[in-house]
Amino acid sequence: MNLDGLKDVFAYLEDNFDNDLKATQQFLRRKSISATGEGIRETAEVVKGMIEEIGGTSSIIETPGHPIVYGKLDEGARYTLLIYSMYDVLPAEEPDWISDPWAAEIHDFKDYGKCIIARGAVNTKGPTVAFFNAIKAYKKVKGNLPVNLVFLIEGEEELSSKSLQEFMQDNKAKFAECDAMFFPSFGEENRVASIFMGVKGIVSFELKAKGGSWGGPTERGIHGAFAAWVGNPAWRLVKALSTMIGEDEKEIRVEGFYDGILPLPEESEGALRNSADLLDEEEWKKAYAVDRFKWDLQGLDLWKKMLTVPTLNIDGIKGGYIGEGSKTLLPHEASVKMDMRLVPGMDPEDMLGKIRKHLDKHGYSDIEITEYGKSYYPSSVPYNSTSVQTLKRMYEQMGARPQIWPWNPGSAPYYLFGKILGLPYVTGGMGHGSRQHSSNEYCTVKGVLDFEKSMIYYLSLFPEVAEELKNSQQ
Amino acid sequence: MNLDGLKDVFAYLEDNFDNDLKATQQFLRRKSISATGEGIRETAEVVKGMIEEIGGTSSIIETPGHPIVYGKLDEGARYTLLIYSMYDVLPAEEPDWISDPWAAEIHDFKDYGKCIIARGAVNTKGPTVAFFNAIKAYKKVKGNLPVNLVFLIEGEEELSSKSLQEFMQDNKAKFAECDAMFFPSFGEENRVASIFMGVKGIVSFELKAKGGSWGGPTERGIHGAFAAWVGNPAWRLVKALSTMIGEDEKEIRVEGFYDGILPLPEESEGALRNSADLLDEEEWKKAYAVDRFKWDLQGLDLWKKMLTVPTLNIDGIKGGYIGEGSKTLLPHEASVKMDMRLVPGMDPEDMLGKIRKHLDKHGYSDIEITEYGKSYYPSSVPYNSTSVQTLKRMYEQMGARPQIWPWNPGSAPYYLFGKILGLPYVTGGMGHGSRQHSSNEYCTVKGVLDFEKSMIYYLSLFPEVAEELKNSQQ
The missing domain is CATH 3.30.70.360 (Alpha-Beta Plaits)
Known part of the structure; x- marks a missing residue:
């Protein structure tokens, strides 16, 4: 599948974007604060409904903490992708929000153009709801997806995914047919999009x-x-x-x-050298309101510090x-x-x-x-895995320079997917947002549409890349 | 004036104690939190009314912060005592109050018998209202007091008395006729009552x-x-x-x-030696829920640490x-x-x-x-001053062992009265309370009555002691 083959879906997405944007705002307006439990159960129900709406089956599974939403969309395809995401967010007690963090208002924000300002806009309810918008559009225009989906959407990511490990250990069979895990997110900044081969x-x-x-x-x-x-x-x-x-x-x-x-693998050292020029250090400092890096680090040293220490x-x-x-x-x-x-x-x-x-x-x-x-645990996946290679090709063909990192300096329970299920994983997507865990968390409005397109393209590419990798290994 | 001469007033106080207790509780139920300003102005008005009710004149004087209540009770007497107190209290946000800090309920509390549990019970709205109760009783039974009173009751003591210094500097004339300053407080613990010659x-x-x-x-x-x-x-x-x-x-x-x-004066060193045995160290640790003193200090070393360091x-x-x-x-x-x-x-x-x-x-x-x-500023007053000597005699004759300290380890703006007005000062009274600045601040019910008697006796003794000291200096 190339981009031309998706023109009809992309046109549909553009024509119906007002509705998608509204759906995104509506989902962000729901509180689902795992620290306090506020709105958690109601939001789990909504997510279950979202899976059912695209034609899947879904159930809410109790854990000692907040429930996990599990689901399946069987499209009769050869490959199956595990979509892992979260429906919980942090509290939003910071005093300097420019608008109510639960109102998801659209503002012209800094240099980013029109943005949704909301807790969860980027981390991660924004991408989650937009992912479902994309699937809905694809199915409307094209019928079945070229890949089956299994959903695991948890409500405790911001509580260190307390119940996830036990759930996965006890439910390996639920993921037996999965070939890789993908975590949809806004991964783009100025036409550069990061690929992290671990966390x-x-x-x-x-x-x-x-x-x-x-x-x-x-x-x-x-x-x-x-x-x-x-x-x-x-x-x-x-x-x-x-x-x-x-x-x-x-x-x-x-x-x-x-x-x-462990020393950084040679492959990762090389990736870092290629990436050092990509950070506009002054721009970053401006965006994060920081006057000075620790010990005046710069260039490659800065990246090494982030990733190896x-x-x-x-x-x-x-x-x-x-x-x-x-x-x-x-x-x-x-x-x-x-x-x-x-x-x-x-x-x-x-x-x-x-x-x-x-x-x-x-x-x-x-x-x-x-x-x-x-x-x-820290963990990483091989460069030559389906998850990474599909994402790389998707970015390249959608006009973003893929920026390959040894691992993400943030953290996430991705290691579980390798450790327990033996799956390669990656996180990404077009679209931009930032200020997660801070006031005025945002995502750009334009990015929501770009992200929806990129999700459709990722899912379309996945079986192709999987086949190629399989053939090249034979 | 000896105690016998006050029997009629004491009998009146005993007969009417239920009313005094109710008035005390009622005053404690008013919030007057200087940190937030809650109830400050209303309480200043109430204090003004208390001065007027005993026959004095009073005015509320604005400051850059909370108002000061100033008042005079001219009894045509030779000596004039400045009564300094405060109507503000700290917030009461501690979680473990056994009853609402603003309900001023009476409970059997620990080994102290019946106590009022309230923010301000001991620091200092309890003694303040009880002082007025005492004056009212005296005037009802005996007519004029043997001493004139000037009142300075501020609303920012818990904010380091921000406006007091400027007020005193600008209003020296208002205190021109005062001979000493007295701060009414519950000073007694197990028939031992402290006299601090400074702060x-x-x-x-x-x-x-x-x-x-x-x-x-x-x-x-x-x-x-x-x-x-x-x-x-x-x-x-x-x-x-x-x-x-x-x-x-x-x-x-x-x-x-x-x-x-400055080295401790010889006189104070001696006072300390006399006092070291007075502290039941185990009892103190129990009362304050402390397992161990710093560096296992004990006896005289403990007192020296408190007072000289x-x-x-x-x-x-x-x-x-x-x-x-x-x-x-x-x-x-x-x-x-x-x-x-x-x-x-x-x-x-x-x-x-x-x-x-x-x-x-x-x-x-x-x-x-x-x-x-x-x-x-730290400050102290001479042992041989009217304020100290009157208090000492009052305690002795009311059956409490006066415990004389170089200065109070707590702090208060008393130095202003020496520095600006040139007055000796002291703080005290019978009655017991504690846990100021903590949860379950309390004063004993019995102590309120003892305190009222002691105030009457202090005011009665003051002119006598002043005369004696004057004669001895001639």
Whole structure:
């Protein structure tokens, strides 16, 4: 299938785009906040309906956490693609949204032209609903898709996909016919579109210092004047944290933190060299409102730092009186939310053990560690897999330069698809959006249409590429 | 005047105590939260009414912040006492109140018997309203008081008395006839009642680390994956803070922090030696839910630590995502609320300069310092002053052992009364309450009655003691 063969579907998409845009906005207006559970179940029902509307079968499967929406669209095709996505989003408590994050209004936003401003616009309810819009159009114009689809759409991605691993282990049979996994997303920026051949791993956890046998108030904050007599858990947390990192975050001082990291494959080193020029560093800094990169890194060094080095980040810190004005208080506890991002060769469970050991060694055995959700292993898929090669060809033929990365610096539970189901995976699509996890998360309106076209093309290409790869291996 | 001469007033107080208790509860039920302004103006009006009800004149005087209630009760007496108090309280957001902090319910609380549980029960709306109850009773039974009163009741004590200094400087004439200042409070614990001959000083301030030219996101938090490229203001704050204090808070490492501290006067050293046995250390730890004193201090060392050593306390720390669950975020700012408590010889303005210098020296000139409200100088009054001697005699004759301290480890703007008006001051009264600034702030019901009696006795003694001191100095 080439692009000419899809002209009729693309024309249909263009003609009906107003409806698709409305459907996209409508889906974004639903709250589906996994952290609080708000709107989760209702949204799962809606997603089930979306699968059924394109002619599939679907069921809502309970987990110990939020339900998973499972579905199948059997088109009698030779190959089957597993579509993995999520229907949950983060809260949207940031104060500086230009419009209600749940109103999904369209604004001219910065240099991006018309954009939908909404929590989930890019991560990931925007692409999810647009994917269904695309399938609907294809089926209307062409009939059956050239590939079967299996859907796994979870509601806990923003809670580290807590229930996903167990679900997959217990339900391998549900995915037996799948040939690859694809996660639809807006992957384009200025006609450059990224292909990540894997993901960094992640461990999210909390450290909590509480009053106890070492000192400090144990049940409640007490008057600040007693600082003369009683130790302060906030000071304790600060001192403990400061042992974990060097000046200017130059190195992580947790013993053995960098042990076992695998060297970057030669193929990936090459990909990086080809990509270093692609980042407009000044543009990036402007977009993210950052004045300066760490240690004035630039060019290839910047990319190497992102992709080959693990991080230990403070996501949030809290303790004592944090309201308006002042209150002299000696708090009884203080806590910090952190995440580690891991590169291949690092094991999440080991890493948490290293944090524990470090704290103990420095005299902070009282500081509690709580892991949030499931940790993710770092993982990668081969360059020569169907998922990657289909995406590469799709981008090239749709006029975007494919930018191939060893792995995504963000994190996702993709490793499970390799580890449990043995599937190659990739994430992508045309279209643009950004500011995920921040205020004014957006996607461009034009990008929604481009994305819909690219999804149709990806699904059309997949069986062809699969055949070619199979033949070339024989 | 001896206690026998007040029997009729005391009997009246006992007979009418139900009404006084109700009035006390009613006053505590009013919110008057200076941090938010809630109920402030209404409560100022009520206080004005209380002064008028005892036959005084009163006016509400505007300030740049919350209004001050000024009043006079001219009894044609020779001596005049300035009654300084406050009508504002802290917020009451602590989660573990056993009853609504604004309901002022009466409960059997711990070992203290019947107590009023309310924000402000001890600090300081409880004593304030009970003071007026006492005056009302005295005037009903005896007619004129033996001393004139001037009232200065402010609404910003919990905001470091921001407007008080300017008000006093601009209105010295309003206090020209005053001979001493008295701050009514519940000063008793197990028949031991404290007399503080001064107060520690305090500086409350915030340090804020923000993204800027050093690095870090400048406008909003960004995705935590970018920790590979972008510095984290929360790490920066942690590293900066950790330079300010030694391990286990053993010493404050801000350069020159301890410079200029005056040695404890011999008289105070003696008072401390007499007092060390008075603290039941195990009892105190139980009451404050603390397992262990700093560095296992005990006895005289404990008291010396409290009274002769300044502190640098973390009141609260905040940055990034502090909601439920996890969110991988690289925050754009992090801040910490702190207070320093100062002993004689230390100057609040100097101290803030030392913090600035310390941060600059360690490379943190970007970290902003904001002072909260006005700082308080440490100060003390002579042992042989009317205020102290009247209180001492009152306690002794009412059956409480007076416990004389060099100064209060808490802080209050009392230094202004010495510095601007040249008045000796003291704070005290019978009655017991505690847990100020915490959940379940309380005062005992019995203590309210004891306090009312003690106020009548204090006012009756004052002119006598003043005469005696005058004669002894001639």
